[in-house]
Amino acid sequence: MEFGPTLLLMLFCIIIPLFNKLLKLNDSTKKSKKPRLPPGPKPWPIVGNIPQMLANKPTLRWIQNIMNDLNTEIACIRLGNVHVIPVTSPSIARQILMKQDAIFASRPLSWSSKFVSSGYLATTLTPFGEQWKKMKRVIVEELISPQRHQWLHDKRVQEADNLVLYVYNQIKNGSGLVDLRHVGQHYGGNLIRRLLFNKRYFGNGREDGGPGAEELEYVEAQFMVVRHIYAFSVSDYLPFLWGFDFEGHKKILKKATNTLRKYHDPIIEERICQWRNGTRTHQEDWLDVLISLKDANNNPFLTLQEIKSQIMEIAVGTMDNPYNNVEWVLSEIINQPEILQKAIEELDKVVGKKRLVQESDIPKLNYVKACLREGFRLHPINDFNIPHVSMKDTIVANYFIPKGSHILIRRQGIGQNPRVWNEPLKFKPERHLKKDGYDLTLTESNLELFIFGTGRRSCPAITLGTTVIVMLFARLVHGFTWIAPPNEPSINLSELEKDTTKVKPLVALGKPRLPLEVYHQIN
Known part of the structure; x- marks a missing residue:
């Protein structure tokens, strides 16, 4: 059988398009096998999901609702050209912060982080690179080593004593009602000023141990900076x-940061002059340590601006967790007196009633630490951790994560994940207790709750952070009885809409529970 030219042409016209179609089908099959982005709302051209973000403030609740609606533990929200990846799964968080930690070890570039860190000269806010490595070595080896922690022990005890004295004076000289948010915040402010500058007050302070006008302004500025670093700003996503x-x-x-610099910079500059002219030769605090560091040629290891930047980061980064955690835990256990009683019984058994809690008691206070862990699980200071940035394309949980993505580990999302925790909304410290005779810690290697994190970007000051938080809580519970204010049947446990702090500061009715001589012995 012979094929004429016309028939051959017809066959050619049929076969070639069919062949092309098969090739395209094969290509699409291959493409379909390529991992896709995590689920999320459909983005607009250029601006991505920014219009939805602006229409659904606060952004925190919008992201929570997206993940709930999609029933997903990892999502993708495109803001401008940036893929923002929120995560609420411990297993996915482990892939990011442990298995692929090297890929996700950087930080986003934003106006806020650049301004506060004076151009990324310190540690926490600085993107991955040589400057970050240099400053992290300084923090780990020079400021928070076990030797330095012991060296600063007496300063921490001074502020723990002042905490008790201040609360005692408020109760003695007033109605017995104490604003425990105020107390916790200024304990943190006093402590960090003591460690940084060896002083509690910038001004004259108050005779009762409370803050003066300068300290009130300073602490307000600290929290204002904390609230606005990495806030969701349109200009950060559209260059x-x-x-x-x-x-x-x-x-x-700008206003808050400049307020902090108003207090920091004169102290730093004067202290450098003292070391240079020989009027100061003995290290008393972290500032002295930073100034005294030398390079191989015996020249200053850090520039003036690096010192100022690192001081700023420490002053801001150490404030939020202790007060927020203790305020929430006290609120929960005042509403559940049987839990409060268990904590008191443990403290009385370990410490007794003839002295105050000391740092050496902390390893034996497992129920106290279980209460604090439960507080971190339910009520982190912010749902989002400081963002991580992927430094190259990668795959996480079978999803494609593009280079430059911002990874947000949702602390509260993990802590309240019903796939991980039984009765996730109930405050149950016992869930953290495993066996007798061990030292419960505030760390969590499985990331089933998020306190200090893990990997290259985890908080390096775990020992200090644990000490500060436990001492604040233990001193308040051991030293005083607490109940809800008159005419209030319970403590309000509502969150603010804009973040995860309490709607109302915790004001409770306090009463000394130790012999009076214990309080009177405090200097």
Whole structure:
């Protein structure tokens, strides 16, 4: 059988398109096998999901609702050209912060982080690179080593004693009602000023141990900076809008940061002069340590601006967790007196009633630490950790994560994950107790709750952080009885809409529970 030219042409016209179609089908099959982005709302061209973000403030609740609606533990929200990846699964968090930690060890570039860190000269906010490595070595080896921790022991005890004295004076000289948020915040402020500058007050302070006008201004500025670093600002995701301040964040952050610098910079500059002219030769605090560091040629290891930047980061980064955790835990256990009683019984058994709690008691206070762990699980200071940035394309949980993605580990999302925790919304310290005769810690290697994190970007000051938090809580519970204020049947446990702090500061009715001589012995 012979094929004529016309028939051959017809066959050619049929076979070639069919062949092309098969090739395209094969290509699409291959493409379909390529991991896709995590689920999320459909983005608009150029701006991504920014219009939805602006229409659904606060962004925290919008992201929570997206993940709940999609029933997912990892999502992708595109803001401008940035893929923002929130995560609520411990197993996925482990892939990111442990298995692929080297890929996710950087930080986003943002106006707020650049301004506060004076151009990324310190540690926490600085993207991955040589400057971050240099400053992290300084923190780990020089400031928070076990030897330094012991060296600063007496300063921490001074502020723990002042905490008790201040609360005692408030109760003795007033109605017995104490604003425990205020107390916790200023304990943290006093402590960090003591460690940094060896002083409690910038001004004259108060005779009752409370803050003066300078300390009130300073602590307010510290928390204002904490609230606005890495806030969701449109200009951070659309580079052509970098100079604009649509939300007013830049104005607020500039004012707060400059307030802190107003107090820090004169002390730092005067102290450097003292070391140079020989009028100061003995290290008393972290500032002295930073100034005294030398390079191989016996020249200053850190520049003036590096010292100022690192001091700023420490002053801001150590404030939020202790007060927030203790305020929430006290609120929960005042509403559940049987839990409060168990904590008191443990403290009385370990410490007795003839002295105050000391740091050496901490390893034996497992129920106290279980209460604090449960507080971190239910009520972290912010749902989002400081963002991590992927430094190259990768795959996580079978999803494609593009280079430059911002990873947000949702602390509260993990802590309240019903796939991980039984009765996730109930405050149950016992869930953290495993066996007798061991030292319960506030760390969590499985990331089933998120306190200090893990990997290269985890908080390096775990020992200090644990000490500060436990001492604040233990001194308040051991030293005083606490009940809800008159005419209030219980403590309000509502969260603010804009973040995860309590709607109302915890005000409780306090009463000394130790012999009076214990309080009177405090200097």
